[in-house]
Amino acid sequence: MSELLPAGATLERVWTGAVWTEGPAWIAATGTLRFSDIPNNRILQFEHATGELSVYRSDVGFTNGRTLDLDGSVIQCSHGGRSVERDRDGVVETLVDGWAGHRFNSPNDVVVKSDGTIWFTDPAYGIKKPEEGYPGEVEYGDYYVFRFDPADGSITPVVMDVEMPNGLAFSPDESLLYVADSGIAPPDGVRPADRPGGHSIHVYDVFDGRYCKNGREFVEINPGLPDGFRVDESGNVWTSSADSVQVFDPAGTRIERIPVPETIANLTFGGPDGTTLYITATTSLYRIETHARDAAAPYRR
Numbered sequence: 001m002s003e004l005l006p007a008g009a010t011l012e013r014v015w016t017g018a019v020w021t022e023g024p025a026w027i028a029a030t031g032t033l034r035f036s037d038i039p040n041n042r043i044l045q046f047e048h049a050t051g052e053l054s055v056y057r058s059d060v061g062f063t064n065g066r067t068l069d070l071d072g073s074v075i076q077c078s079h080g081g082r083s084v085e086r087d088r089d090g091v092v093e094t095l096v097d098g099w100a101g102h103r104f105n106s107p108n109d110v111v112v113k114s115d116g117t118i119w120f121t122d123p124a125y126g127i128k129k130p131e132e133g134y135p136g137e138v139e140y141g142d143y144y145v146f147r148f149d150p151a152d153g154s155i156t157p158v159v160m161d162v163e164m165p166n167g168l169a170f171s172p173d174e175s176l177l178y179v180a181d182s183g184i185a186p187p188d189g190v191r192p193a194d195r196p197g198g199h200s201i202h203v204y205d206v207f208d209g210r211y212c213k214n215g216r217e218f219v220e221i222n223p224g225l226p227d228g229f230r231v232d233e234s235g236n237v238w239t240s241s242a243d244s245v246q247v248f249d250p251a252g253t254r255i256e257r258i259p260v261p262e263t264i265a266n267l268t269f270g271g272p273d274g275t276t277l278y279i280t281a282t283t284s285l286y287r288i289e290t291h292a293r294d295a296a297a298p299y300r301r
Contacts, residue, residue, distance in 0.1 A: 002256045004236070004247060004292055011258060011279075011288045015046060015053050019131070021280035022228070023109075025066040025074060026270030026297075033270055033278050034074065035285065036063050039131040041080075046278075046285060048271055053285075057090070062126060062133045065109030065167075065228065065266070070116055077107035079126025079133035084110060084118060084148065096148045099155045102139035104146075106132075109167045109228060109266075111296065113174060115209055118148045119158065121165035121179065128187030145179055147210060158212045163198050167228040167266065170206070171250075172235055172295040177204045177212055180226035180239070199225035201239060219252045228266025228280075232292040238277070240264035245279060260286060269294040 018037035021044075025034050033046045034056060043063060045056040061080030069075050073088040075095070082104045083097035095118070098104055106126025111119050123143045126133030145159035145168060159165060163183030170177055181198035183191075191197050200220045204212035224242025231237055235250040242263050247256035262282035270276050274293040279286040 002247075004256050004290055005258075006289055006291060009289050011260065011286055013284050013286050014051060016284040018044070018283050018285075020265065020282060021285060022265045023063060023065045023076065024228075024266055024268040024270075024278050024280050024285075025068060026268055026274075026278070027068070027072075027074070028270075029072060031272070033268075033285070034066065035266075035278075035280050036060075036066075038062050038064060038079070048276070064107070064126070064132075065120075067110050067112055069112050069118075070114075075110055075112060075118060077110050077120060079106040079108075082106055082126070082136070084120055095150065096153075096155055099146065099157070100140060103136075105136075105138055105143060108165070111168055111170060113170065113209070114296075116150060117210070118150065119145065119168060119177070120148070121145050121168055123164045123166060123182070124187045145177075145212075156210070158210070159202075159204060159215065161215055162202055163196050167226060167240070169229060169231045169237075170296060171231060172233055174209070175206055177206050178202070178218060178229070178231065178237060179204070180221075180229060182225045182227060184225050201226050201229065201237065219248050219254075221246065224263065227264065228268075230268055231295045232269070233295050234292070235295070236292065238267060238292070240266060240279075245277070258288060269297060 019039035023036040042058045043056040061078040064077045066076035105124040127136030144157040147158045166182040167180040184197045184199040201218045203218040205214045227240040229239035237248045245258040264281045267279045
């Protein structure tokens with residue numbers, strides 16, 4: 001066992017009863033974890049202290065990834081709305097839903113940079129998988145990572161060379177952007193002969209806080225593919241896979257593996273001191289204690 005986990009740390013299944021859990025975000029103000037059960041079209045909320053689970057909202061447009069904005073409101077991706085939304089105390093507003101005159105595909109995961117800009121991935125799962133959204137077309141012809149600036153309303157593609165961008169996260173100093181490619185599993189199950197099918201996490205240098213260059217493969221994930229992931233304060237990448245949470249140091253060396261009995265969709269750090277790793281995996285929610293914290297955790301701002 002590495003120094004990332006306390007001696008005797010064990011994986012705990014704290015709730016089950018979903019079809020496909022996704023999009024976990026820790027809300028420190030309420031001591032709760034909010035996450036999605038996408039096929040059941042609902043948002044769930046788990047109370048850390050009591051273990052109680054409640055339905056936060058139903059009929060939610062098949063929301064997926066979420067994070068907290070600098071003001072503590074929740075920023076979330078809507079498959080059904082093909083948009084990025086803000087949820088402030090249950091009042092939901094659309095922030096952005098298209099680029100260059102075209103609707104997005106189905107925003108999937110999202111991060112907020114320290115300058116308040118919102119970065120999100122836009123694969124096609126919500127318009128190609130009936131259980132995750134509504135049928136639709138890829139209007140701008142591809143699958144990008146976008147940067148949205150609420151200050152001036154600008155929306156800009158920042159990563160255009162990942163086949164099916166999924167999870168994303170910044171390094172602790174925000175000089176690097178990591179992006180998961182889940183292209184090995186095409187949204188409709190059919191891979192065009194002229195398009196690759198990757199299952200790696202890619203990394204990009206971030207210039208001037210807004211431009212991504214020098215894209216390269218960080219690590220290839222096996223078994224399965226990378227979906228959601230997080231970066232801790234030391235720059236380690238904690239990623240989902242088919243059978244475990246895998247942890248890689250900044251050089252791309254695997255330094256920890258936490259077996260999980262279900263396929264993992266996503267994960268996040270939470271708990272009172274930010275060191276509890278919550279894992280959304282197929283039908284269930286799991287957690288394990290760690291010695292790590294999220295590099296971009298809202299309680300650090």
